[in-house]
Amino acid sequence: MAAPRPYDLVLFGATGFTGGLTAEYLARAAPEGCRWALAGRDEGRLAAVRDRLAAIEPRCKDLPLLVADAADREALRAVAASARVVVSTVGPYLHHGEPLVAACAESGTDYVDLTGEPEFVDRMYLRHHERAVASGARLVHACGFDSVPHDLGVLFTVEELLRRGGPAARVTVEGFVRAGGTISGGTFASAMTAFSRPRAMAQAARERRAAEPRPRGRRIRTPLGRPHRSRAARAWVVPLPTIDPQVVARSAAALDSYGPDFGYAHYAAVRRLPIALAGTAAVAVLAVAAQLPAARRALGALRKPGAGPSAEQRARSWFTVRFAARAEGGRAVHTEVSGGDPGYSETAVMLAESALCLAFDELPAVSGQLTTAVAMGRPLIDRLVAAGLSFRVLDAPPAAAPGR
Numbered sequence: 001m002a003a004p005r006p007y008d009l010v011l012f013g014a015t016g017f018t019g020g021l022t023a024e025y026l027a028r029a030a031p032e033g034c035r036w037a038l039a040g041r042d043e044g045r046l047a048a049v050r051d052r053l054a055a056i057e058p059r060c061k062d063l064p065l066l067v068a069d070a071a072d073r074e075a076l077r078a079v080a081a082s083a084r085v086v087v088s089t090v091g092p093y094l095h096h097g098e099p100l101v102a103a104c105a106e107s108g109t110d111y112v113d114l115t116g117e118p119e120f121v122d123r124m125y126l127r128h129h130e131r132a133v134a135s136g137a138r139l140v141h142a143c144g145f146d147s148v149p150h151d152l153g154v155l156f157t158v159e160e161l162l163r164r165g166g167p168a169a170r171v172t173v174e175g176f177v178r179a180g181g182t183i184s185g186g187t188f189a190s191a192m193t194a195f196s197r198p199r200a201m202a203q204a205a206r207e208r209r210a211a212e213p214r215p216r217g218r219r220i221r222t223p224l225g226r227p228h229r230s231r232a233a234r235a236w237v238v239p240l241p242t243i244d245p246q247v248v249a250r251s252a253a254a255l256d257s258y259g260p261d262f263g264y265a266h267y268a269a270v271r272r273l274p275i276a277l278a279g280t281a282a283v284a285v286l287a288v289a290a291q292l293p294a295a296r297r298a299l300g301a302l303r304k305p306g307a308g309p310s311a312e313q314r315a316r317s318w319f320t321v322r323f324a325a326r327a328e329g330g331r332a333v334h335t336e337v338s339g340g341d342p343g344y345s346e347t348a349v350m351l352a353e354s355a356l357c358l359a360f361d362e363l364p365a366v367s368g369q370l371t372t373a374v375a376m377g378r379p380l381i382d383r384l385v386a387a388g389l390s391f392r393v394l395d396a397p398p399a400a401a402p403g404r
Contacts (some may be wrong), residue, residue: 005081006083007035007064007082007083007084008360009034009035009036009083009084009085009087009359009360010039010079010082010085010086010087011038011087011355012040012050012068012086012088012089012090012100013039013087013090014038014046014089015040015042015045015046016089016090017344018308018347018348019090019145020052020113020350021345021348022039022087022089022352023077024052024053024056024348024350026352026356027053027056027060028056028057031356031389033400034359034360036063037063037064037065037092038050038064038065038066039066039067039068040067041070042067043065044069046065047065048053050063051165055278063076064084070090070096070097071099072099075262076103077107079103079302080100080107080109081108083109084109084358084359085109085110085111085112085355085358085359086104086109086110087101087111087112087351088111089114089116089351091113091114091115092117093120094117094119094123095253096347097120097128098120098123098124099264099318101124101128102127104132104137105139106131106135107135107137108137109137109140110137110138110355110358110359111139111140112140112141112143112351112354112355113140113143113351114142114143114347114351115141115142115146116146116147116191116242116243117193117194118194118246119194119197119200119201119205119274119371120140120141121209121243121246121369123204124141125208125369126207126211129368130367130368132369133244135367138358138366138375139368139370140354140358140369140370140376141353142244142247142370142371143351143355144347144351145346145350146243146244146247146283147242147247147248147355147372147391148372149321149337149350150175150244150247150321151247151248151251151372151373152174152178152337152384152391153175153335153391154175154251154252154264154300154319154322154373155251155255155373155377155381156335156337156391157333158171158173158257158325159378160274160393161325161331161333162257164331164333165329167257168259168328168329168331169261169328170260170263170323170328171249171259171261171262171263171326171327172264172265172325172326173248173323173324173325173326174225174230174233174250174264174265174266174267174324175261175264175265175322176232176237176264176267176268176269176323176324177240177267178270178319178321178322179318179319179320179342180316180319181309181313181317181318181319181341181344182239182308182313182317183317195335210348215253215254217314218248218253218256218257218259218261219261219262220250220253220263221249221261221263222246222249222263222264222265222266223263224241225239225265225266225267226239227238227277228359229273230267232322232324233269233322233324236269236273236275237267237268237269237270238268238270239265239266239268240268240371247371248266248373249264250263250374251371251372251374252264254371254374255373255374258389269322284353288395309341309344314341314344314345315340315341317340317341317344317345318338318340318342319338319339319341319342319346321338322336322394323335323336323337333393334395335391335392335393336390336392338390339388339389343390346389349389350385350389353380353383353384354380355384357380358375361376361383362379363376364377
């Protein structure tokens with residue numbers, strides 16, 4: 001029998017903005033007896049985070065500090081070998097993330113992160129999925145606003161459809177995202193990285209499709225959709241080409257409960273058509289600007305990773321994701337996942353609860369690169385509800401709330 005590891009959980013990147021919020025949440029929410037540590041490249045900054053945590057929870061005054069740089073593979077292997085679960089908040093992940101993923105896959109250590117970068121996720125599958133399967137590691141990317149509300153929201157919706165009448169031959173779900181707040185510097189940097197590498201991202205996606213087994217006898221669809229006025233959303237909706245539908249599709253491929261023919265379409269919902277058109281145009285401008293190194297540097301300087309809004313600004317932020325599901329035969333279900341500040345406060349909750357779920361809950365015996373729905377599913381939903389997020393069934397498509 002292998003010797004027990006000294007830590008249940010290690011938070012890597014605790015000195016960043018979102019990493020610091022995650023550390024603060026863990027200080028409040030980690031159960032009695034949880035053995036956890038802070039990791040990063042600067043011991044002085046880690047000690048300052050520990051002092052801040054001790055003011056929240058005095059037990060944190062003795063938290064261990066592990067010094068490791070994101071590029072130091074030997075140090076990262078030591079971090080991974082010391083923990084049951086490692087949490088990474090160090091992005092853009094395409095630039096800084098792989099060595100820690102590799103160390104966890106090799107060590108049989110569970111891993112969670114915040115990435116919304118499709119190319120990174122695809123390349124980590126190609127390079128480290130098989131090793132993680134062999135070692136027993138669970139590699140769970142996208143454990144923040146990308147893509148927990150969408151992945152678990154669809155799982156919650158499918159469960160409600162099944163509760164109302166059993167499996168159907170064909171299920172279609174639409175997700176409609178509304179949010180008020182600012183995106184994080186790390187999220188912006190990740191988005192600009194993705195926009196700057198369209199060919200590399202497409203190549204990684206093709207390689208993964210060629211390598212990843214497809215579910216036998218089942219069809220999984222993620223149509224892009226088109227801008228239109230949606231009766232289900234009671235709003236104008238435009239396609240939202242984020243990583244979220246990819247994550248939902250991978251959950252659907254792995255879980256037979258989604259049925260033999262499953263489709264998911266992902267949209268941003270806004271009250272007025274000009275807002276929708278302006279948002280689409282803004283994304284197009286960013287995508288073009290990202291191709292030009294000088295423009296990319298100038299835009300990156302506007303919102304740097306590690307920066308974020310004040311507590312007052314975060315308190316005014318919110319999100320809702322509403323789901324409209326239709327099953328063959330006429331059954332329909334409408335659900336909603338909602339919470340506070342999506343880019344920072346709730347992302348820290350989602351990430352921390354994902355790590356705690358892997359560390360302490362009874363979960364399916366799976367390994368490799370997984371989604372939150374496959375690795376954790378209902379236990380993580382229950383944790384998030386207990387933490388203050390809302391997962392609810394709606395009787396009918398509701399009108400948009402004022403200002404939302």
